[in-house]
Amino acid sequence: DTEVTQTPKHLVMGMTNKKSLKCEQHMGHRAMYWYKQKAKKPPELMFVYSYEKLSINESVPSRFSPECPNSSLLNLHLHALQPEDSALYLCASSGTDETQYFGPGTRLLVL
Amino acid sequence: AQSVTQLGSHVSVSEGALVLLRCNYSSSVPPYLFWYVQYPNQGLQLLLKYTTGATLVKGINGFEAEFKKSETSFHLTKPSAHMSDAAEYFCAVTPGGGKLIFGQGTELSVKP
Numbered sequence: 001d002t003e004v005t006q007t008p009k010h011l012v013m014g015m016t017n018k019k020s021l022k023c024e025q026h027m028g029h030r031a032m033y034w035y036k037q038k039a040k041k042p043p044e045l046m047f048v049y050s051y052e053k054l055s056i057n058e059s060v061p062s063r064f065s066p067e068c069p070n071s072s073l074l075n076l077h078l079h080a081l082q083p084e085d086s087a088l089y090l091c092a093s094s095g096t097d098e099t100q101y102f103g104p105g106t107r108l109l110v111l
Numbered sequence: 112a113q114s115v116t117q118l119g120s121h122v123s124v125s126e127g128a129l130v131l132l133r134c135n136y137s138s139s140v141p142p143y144l145f146w147y148v149q150y151p152n153q154g155l156q157l158l159l160k161y162t163t164g165a166t167l168v169k170g171i172n173g174f175e176a177e178f179k180k181s182e183t184s185f186h187l188t189k190p191s192a193h194m195s196d197a198a199e200y201f202c203a204v205t206p207g208g209g210k211l212i213f214g215q216g217t218e219l220s221v222k223p
Contacts, residue, residue, distance in 0.1 A: 004154075031209055042201055042213035043155070056209055090154055097162060098143055098205050102155040 004103035023074040023091030032074040035090040117214035130189040134202035145203045
């Protein structure tokens with residue numbers, strides 16, 4: 001099973017709201033990732049967690065706050081977002097061979 | 112720095128025709144190479160990967176790719192296109208350490 005699940009599928013939020021995106025995998029993978037993808041573009045890496053610790057932050061604005069409660073879960077907390085943050089947010093996980101498996105994504109619209 | 116170049120942002124083929132999507136990479140170390148497919152409003156699905164060993168790699172849905180070190184290429188092919196193959200295709204390379212470097216993507220259209 002190579003499934004990564006993400007909730008919610010769609011999210012609409014105002015610029016003053018606080019919301020969270022959730023990601024889960026049960027493949028025993030020790031690395032998990034958040035990506036942002038704009039239309040017709042490749043995914044852009046935001047954060048990498050390795051063994052539940054943040055290992056890469058690609059200079060992401062502080063209005064995005066990742067959290068890894070345990071080895072199977074990854075959250076992305078959103079606060080005071082801007083309209084330009086509207087995008088597809090993808091979660092991925094990988095094991096020792098570094099093959100990344102992606103979830104279906106959360107389509108975020110910031111009004 | 113590693114990079115990936117996909118030739119052609121848009122490729123159109125007729126149903127039943129050969130599919131060829133081109134990918135060239137630059138890497139100072141032996142890379143791991145991947146092809147992903149993305150259908151509209153969905154996440155990325157792994158088509159195939161090359162890590163070590165046999166340079167001709169077979170993937171899902173009848174796709175295959177050949178790693179050619181001398182040409183720094185990893186082109187994706189399928190002998191006979193199907194309407195359901197219409198999607199965005201991304202080539203990617205990882206030098207290790209958790210980063211995946213993507214090409215700009217190629218949109219494949221399949222005409223009936």
